[in-house]
Amino acid sequence: MATIHDVAQDAGVSPTTVSRYLNNRIELPPSTAGRIDAAIAKLDYRPNLLAKRLSTGKTEAVGLVTPEIREPFFAELASAFEDEADRHGYTVFMSSTRSDRDREIASLERLHDRHIDGLVMMTNTPDDGTLANLIGKRKNVVIVDEDIPGVSVPRLFVENTEGAHTATRHLIEAGHRRIAYLGGPHGLLTVTERREGFLLAMNEAGIAVRPEYVAMGSFAPELARAATRKFLELPLPPTAIFASSDYLAIGAVMGLKEAGVSVPDDISLIGFDDMPFGALLTPPLTAIRQPVEQLGRQGFLTLLALLNGEAPPLLTRLPVELIVRQSVGAPTQKDFTA
Amino acid sequence: MATIHDVAQDAGVSPTTVSRYLNNRIELPPSTAGRIDAAIAKLDYRPNLLAKRLSTGKTEAVGLVTPEIREPFFAELASAFEDEADRHGYTVFMSSTRSDRDREIASLERLHDRHIDGLVMMTNTPDDGTLANLIGKRKNVVIVDEDIPGVSVPRLFVENTEGAHTATRHLIEAGHRRIAYLGGPHGLLTVTERREGFLLAMNEAGIAVRPEYVAMGSFAPELARAATRKFLELPLPPTAIFASSDYLAIGAVMGLKEAGVSVPDDISLIGFDDMPFGALLTPPLTAIRQPVEQLGRQGFLTLLALLNGEAPPLLTRLPVELIVRQSVGAPTQKDFTA
DNA sequence: ACGCTTTAGTAAAGCGGTTTCGTAACCGGA
DNA sequence: TCCGGTTACGAAACCGCTTTACTAAAGCGT
Numbered sequence: 014m015a016t017i018h019d020v021a022q023d024a025g026v027s028p029t030t031v032s033r034y035l036n037n038r039i040e041l042p043p044s045t046a047g048r049i050d051a052a053i054a055k056l057d058y059r060p061n062l063l064a065k066r067l068s069t070g071k072t073e074a075v076g077l078v079t080p081e082i083r084e085p086f087f088a089e090l091a092s093a094f095e096d097e098a099d100r101h102g103y104t105v106f107m108s109s110t111r112s113d114r115d116r117e118i119a120s121l122e123r124l125h126d127r128h129i130d131g132l133v134m135m136t137n138t139p140d141d142g143t144l145a146n147l148i149g150k151r152k153n154v155v156i157v158d159e160d161i162p163g164v165s166v167p168r169l170f171v172e173n174t175e176g177a178h179t180a181t182r183h184l185i186e187a188g189h190r191r192i193a194y195l196g197g198p199h200g201l202l203t204v205t206e207r208r209e210g211f212l213l214a215m216n217e218a219g220i221a222v223r224p225e226y227v228a229m230g231s232f233a234p235e236l237a238r239a240a241t242r243k244f245l246e247l248p249l250p251p252t253a254i255f256a257s258s259d260y261l262a263i264g265a266v267m268g269l270k271e272a273g274v275s276v277p278d279d280i281s282l283i284g285f286d287d288m289p290f291g292a293l294l295t296p297p298l299t300a301i302r303q304p305v306e307q308l309g310r311q312g313f314l315t316l317l318a319l320l321n322g323e324a325p326p327l328l329t330r331l332p333v334e335l336i337v338r339q340s341v342g343a344p345t346q347k348d349f350t351a
Numbered sequence: 352m353a354t355i356h357d358v359a360q361d362a363g364v365s366p367t368t369v370s371r372y373l374n375n376r377i378e379l380p381p382s383t384a385g386r387i388d389a390a391i392a393k394l395d396y397r398p399n400l401l402a403k404r405l406s407t408g409k410t411e412a413v414g415l416v417t418p419e420i421r422e423p424f425f426a427e428l429a430s431a432f433e434d435e436a437d438r439h440g441y442t443v444f445m446s447s448t449r450s451d452r453d454r455e456i457a458s459l460e461r462l463h464d465r466h467i468d469g470l471v472m473m474t475n476t477p478d479d480g481t482l483a484n485l486i487g488k489r490k491n492v493v494i495v496d497e498d499i500p501g502v503s504v505p506r507l508f509v510e511n512t513e514g515a516h517t518a519t520r521h522l523i524e525a526g527h528r529r530i531a532y533l534g535g536p537h538g539l540l541t542v543t544e545r546r547e548g549f550l551l552a553m554n555e556a557g558i559a560v561r562p563e564y565v566a567m568g569s570f571a572p573e574l575a576r577a578a579t580r581k582f583l584e585l586p587l588p589p590t591a592i593f594a595s596s597d598y599l600a601i602g603a604v605m606g607l608k609e610a611g612v613s614v615p616d617d618i619s620l621i622g623f624d625d626m627p628f629g630a631l632l633t634p635p636l637t638a639i640r641q642p643v644e645q646l647g648r649q650g651f652l653t654l655l656a657l658l659n660g661e662a663p664p665l666l667t668r669l670p671v672e673l674i675v676r677q678s679v680g681a682p683t684q685k686d687f688t689a
Numbered sequence: 690a691c692g693c694t695t696t697a698g699t700a701a702a703g704c705g706g707t708t709t710c711g712t713a714a715c716c717g718g719a
Numbered sequence: 720t721c722c723g724g725t726t727a728c729g730a731a732a733c734c735g736c737t738t739t740a741c742t743a744a745a746g747c748g749t
Contacts, residue, residue, distance in 0.1 A: 016735055027699050032737055042697075062464035063410070064735035067401045067704050081430065082445075088426040092419065092447050099454065104461075107420075107445040109430050116437070123442075125352075126400035127705095263631060293601060295633035354705055365729045370707055380727075402705035405734050465735095696745070707733085715726075 015056035023052035035060065066127075074104045075316060076132030078120040082109035084260075085288045086305060087135065090158075093309030094133065101317060103130075112138050121147045124154070131320050133157050133312045137232070139200030153319055157312045160202035167315050169308065169329045173203050176301040176333035177210025177257060180283050183299070183335060184253045185218045188343045189281060192220070193244045193251035195237050195261040196229035204229070207257040207285065226251050237264025238271075245272050252280060252344035259286035259300060266294055277342030287336050296339035304331045353394035361390035373398065404465075412442045413654060414470030416458040420447035422598075423626045424643060425473065428496075431647030432471065439655060441468075450476050459485045462492070469658050471495050471650045475570070477538030491657055495650045498540035505653050507646065507667045511541050514639040514671035515548025515595060518621045521637070521673060522591045523556045526681045527619060530558070531582050531589035533575050533599040534567035542567070545595040545623065564589050575602025576609075583610050590618060590682035597624035597638060604632055615680030625674050634677035642669045 021028040025048060033039040034049055041049070052058070066072050077094050079087040091107055098105045106129055110116035117136055121144070123129050131153030136144065145163040148154050156168045184192050194211050197204040208229070215222050225247060228240035237256060241264065244251050256262035262284035269276055276282050276296055284291055287302035308331060318325040359366040363386060371377040372387055379387070390396070404410050415432050417425040429445055436443045444467055448454035455474055459482070461467050469491030474482065483501035486492050494506045522530050532549050535542040546567070553560050563585060566578035575594060579602065582589050594600035600622035607614055614620050614634055622629055625640035646669060656663040 017737095018735080026697095028736080029699060029701095029738080030697085033698095036737080038738085039697085045697080059460070059463040061405075061735050062466055063401060063405045064704090065737080067399075067405050067706085068735080068737045070704075072401070082420065082433070083423075083426050083430040085421070085423065085426070088421050088423070092421040092449075095420070095447050096449065104444070104446075104466075106442070108442075109433050111430075111434065122397070125397040128400050128442075266631070290628045290631060293604070293628055294631060355707095356705080364727095366706080367708080367730080368728055371728090374707080376708090377727085383727080399705050402734090403707080405736090406705080406707045408734075691749090692747100694745100694747080697743090699742080700740090701738100702740100703738085704736090705734105709732085710730090712729085713727090716724085717722105718724105719720100719722090 014061075015058040017058070017060065019056055020049065020052045020058050023056060024048040070127070072127065072130050073102060074106060074129045075313070075320075076106040076108065076120060076123055076129045077312075078108050078110060078117065078132060078134045078136070080110055080112045080135060080137045082107065085290065086286060086303075089288075089305045090135075090309040090312075093306040094313050095309075097310040097313040101313075103313075103317075106132075110136070112136070114138065114143065117144060118147065121154075124151070131155075131316050133316055134161070135159060136161065137198075137201065139198070153316070155312055155316045155319065155325075157308060158203070165327070167319065167325045167327055167329070169312055169315060169331070170202065171303050171308065171331045172333050173206035174210040174213070176285060176303075177207035177255070178214045179210075179333070179335050180255055180285060180301050181211045181214035182218075183337075183341060184255060184281060184283060185214060185220070187253070187281065187341055189251075189253040190218075190220050191223075191226070191249065191251040191253070191344070193226040193254045194222075194228070195240060195254060195256040195258075195265060196227070197232045197258060197261070198230060204257070211255060211257070232258050232260050234260055234264030234267065237261040238268040239264075241265045241268030242272060245269075245274060250280075253341070254280065254282050255285075256282065257285045259284040259288045259291050259298065262291070262298055262300070263294075266298075276340050279345060281341040281344070283341055292338065294340070299338045299341045300336055302334045302336045304333065307331055352399075353396040355396070355398065357394055358387065358390045358396050361394060362386040408465070410465065410468050411440060412444055412467045413651070413658075414444040414446065414458060414461055414467045415650075416446050416448060416455065416470060416472045416474070418448055418450045418473060418475045420445065423628065424624060424641075427626075427643045428473075428647040428650075431644040432651050433647075435648040435651040439651070441651075441655075444470075448474070450474075452476070452481065455482060456485065459492075462489070469493070469654050471654055472499070473497060474499065475536075475539065477536070491654070493650055493654045493657065493663075495646060496541070503665070505657065505663045505665055505667070507650055507653060507669070508540065509641050509646065509669045510671050511544035512548040512551070514623060514641075515545035515593070516552045517548075517671070517673050518593055518623060518639050519549050519552035520556075521675075521679060522593060522619060522621060523552065523558070525591070525619065525679055527591040528556075528558050529561075529564070529587065529589045529591070529682070531564040531592045532560075532566070533578060533592060533594040533596075533603060534565070535570045535596060535599070536568060542595070549593060549595070570596050570598050572598055572602030572605065575599040576606040577602075579603045579606030580610060583607075583612060588618075591679070592618065592620050593623075594620065595623045597622040597626045597629050597636070600629070600636055600638070601632075604636075614678050617683060619679040619682070621679055630676065632678070637676045637679045638674055640672045640674045642671065645669055 021031045148164045154166045284300035287300040291298035315325045355366045486502045492504045622638035625638040629636035653663045
C-alpha cells in the first residue's frame with residue numbers, strides 16, 4: 014500500500030509538497046503537479062484516513078444512535094440522516110443499542126475515542142441520569158425524538174401534544190365520546206406529551222376520561238392486544254381507540270381481529286407515526302404522521318451546525334399531520350351515557 | 352483531553368509502561384499498577400482510538416453495505432449483524448447506498464482508507480463489472496444475499512431455487528394449475544434462481560407456463576400492482592399468484608384489493624421473504640421465510656473468519672422455510688383447460 | 690548589478706499511540 | 720563475592736499524514 018512518501022519519491026518532491034498539493038494549500042506549476050498526479054495514479058495511492066485524522070483531529074464522521082434499527086421508524090430516520098450526511102461529506106456510524114444501556118453508553122464513548130466528531134442520540138428507555146451525565150454540556154451531541162432530561166444540548170422533537178390533540182379531536186368530531194387510549198411506557202417525553210394532548214382534547218370537549226379506557230406501559234404490540242381485548246370485555250366498551258403509536262395500533266388491530274370486531278364499523282382506530290405498514294392494514298390506518306425523514310435530515314443539520322461552531326436552537330419542534338385513511342368512522346352504538 | 356503521556360507522567364512511569372500495562376503485555380507490581388490506575392481515573396484518560404489504529408493497523412471495525420436500510424429485510428439483517436459484531440468486539444459501519452453505484456463504490460473505498468478491516472457487501476443492482484473489479488480477490492470482503500458475479504470471495508445466499516420450488520408446489524398441491532409469477536429485475540441471482548424454482552415445480556407437475564402469467568422487471572410494489580391488474584383482466588385469469596418477494600406481494604395485495612378480488616377465496620397468493628408486515632396483511636400472507644437474522648450473523652462470522660486468516664467456504668446456502676398462513680386456499684373456479 | 694519580492698519547495702516537529710530492543714537493579718546460588 | 724537470571728521498566732523508532740517555519744532560486748524594477 015503506497016504512502017505519501019512513495020508518491021513524493023516517485024514524483025521527485027517532498028511529502029510536504031504532496032500533502033499540500035492534495036489539500037489545495039499550495040499552487041504548483043503544471044509540470045510538478047503533473048508528476049505528482051502521475052505518481053498517484055501509478056502507485057494507486059490512497060491517503061490513509063486514519064493518519065489524516067490523527068493528524069488533523071477531525072474525523073468527518075458522525076454517529077447515529079438508535080434503539081433498534083429494525084424498527085421502521087428508526088430505519089427510515091437513519092436512511093434520511095445518512096443521505097443528508099453523505100451530501101455534506103460525512104460518513105455515519107449507525108448503531109442500534111437494542112435499548113441496552115451499556116450499548117448506549119458505549120456509543121457515547123466513541124466521542125471520547127475521537128472515533129466521531131459528534132452524534133445524534135435517540136433512546137427510548139427513560140434515563141436515570143447516567144446518559145444525561147455523559148452528555149452534559151457537550152458541544153457535539155444532538156438529541157432527537159425522545160428527551161433525555163437534564164442535558165443542555167440541542168433537541169429535536171415533534172409536536173406530540175398537538176398531534177395527540179388532533180387525533181383525539183378527529184375521533185370526537187366523528188361523533189365518538191367513549192374513546193380508549195393506548196400509551197407507551199411511563200417516563201418518556203413522547204408518552205407524556207401525547208397523553209396530555211389526548212386529555213386536553215377530551216377536556217375541551219367536556220368528556221370525562223374513564224380510567225378503564227386507558228392502558229399504558231409499553232410500545233409492545235402484545236400489550237396493546239391484551240389491553241384491547243380488555244376494552245372489549247368492558248360492560249360499556251369504547252367506540253374508538255387512540256393508539257399513541259403505530260406499533261400499539263398493530264396490537265389493537267390484532268386484538269380486534271381476534272375478537273371479530275370490525276374496523277371502522279364496530280370500532281374506530283387511529284394511530285400515531287404513520288409508518289408504511291399502516292397503509293397496508295385492513296382497513297388502512299388513519300394516523301398522525303410524524304415527519305420522520307425531516308427528523309433525520311434536520312437532526313444531521315443541527316449537529317453539523319454545532320460542529321461548525323454555530324449555536325442552533327436548543328429546542329426545535331417539527332409539525333405533525335393527520336393522515337385520513339379508513340380506520341375511523343362514526344360510532345355505531347349511540348352513546349347516551351357520557 | 353489526557354494522553355498516555357499525561358498518565359505516564361502522573362504515575363511516574365514511561366508511556367511504554369502504561370501502554371503495555373493497558374494491553375496486558377506486561378505484569379506490573381501492584382504498587383505501580385495502582386499508580387497507573389489512579390492516574391487514569393484521575394485524568395479520565397481514554398486511549399485515542401485513531402492513534403491506536405494507526406499504530407496497530409487494525410481498526411476493529413467492519414462495514415455493512417446495504418442497498419436501503421429503510422427496507423425491513425436489510426434493517427433486520429443489519430440489526431442481527433451488528434449484534435453479532437458487537438458480541439465479538441467489533442463496531443460496524445453501516446451504509447445505505449440507495450442503490451447508487453457511486454455510493455457502493457465509496458463504501459468499498461473505505462477498505463483502502465483503512466477505515467475498516469473488512470466488509471459485507473449487499474447490492475441489488477446488477478453489476479457491470481465495476482464492483483467485481485473493485486472486490487476481486489480481496490481477503491476481507493464477503494458477499495451476502497445477492498451475487499456479484501466474477502469475484503472470488505466468500506458468498507452467503509439462501510436456497511432461492513428450493514424456496515421457489517416449495518412455494519410453487521404448495522400452490523399446486525392446493526389444487527392450482529393457473530399460477531402467475533411475479534419476479535424482480537433481470538440479472539440478479541435471486542431473481543433468476545427463484546424463477547428457476549418456479550419453472551421446475553411447474554414442469555414436474557406437467558403444467559405449461561403461460562407467458563401472460565409471468566411478469567418480471569422490478570421489486571417495486573407499484574409494478575406488481577399493475578401486473579396483477581393485468582392478470583385479472585385476462586380472459587382466463589390465474590387462480591394463484593406467486594410473488595417472489597414480499598414487496599411484490601404487497602403490490603399484488605393492492606391490485607387485488609382495488610379489483611375487489613378476495614384472497615384466498617377468489618385467488619391465492621404466496622410471498623417470499625416473510626417480512627413482519629406479511630403477518631399484518633389481511634389475510635396474513637403465506638410465504639417462504641428467509642433466515643434474515645442468520646444471514647446477518649453468519650455474514651459477520653464469515654467475515655470474521657476471513658479476517659482471522661481462516662478460509663471460510665466460498666459458498667454457503669442457508670435453508671428457507673414455508674410459513675403457512677391464510678393467503679392460500681383451493682382454487683374456486685375449477686380449471687379444465689390446463 | 691543589486692536588493693526585494695515571488696515562486697517553489699523542504700526539514701522537522703507533531704498527532705497519540707505501539708513495539709523492539711535494551712538496561713539497571715536486585716536476588717539467589719556456588 | 721561474583722555470576723547469571725529475573726524483574727521492572729525506559730528510549731527511541733515508527734504508523735502516515737499535516738503544518739509551521741524556513742530557504743534557495745528565479746524574476747524584476749531601477
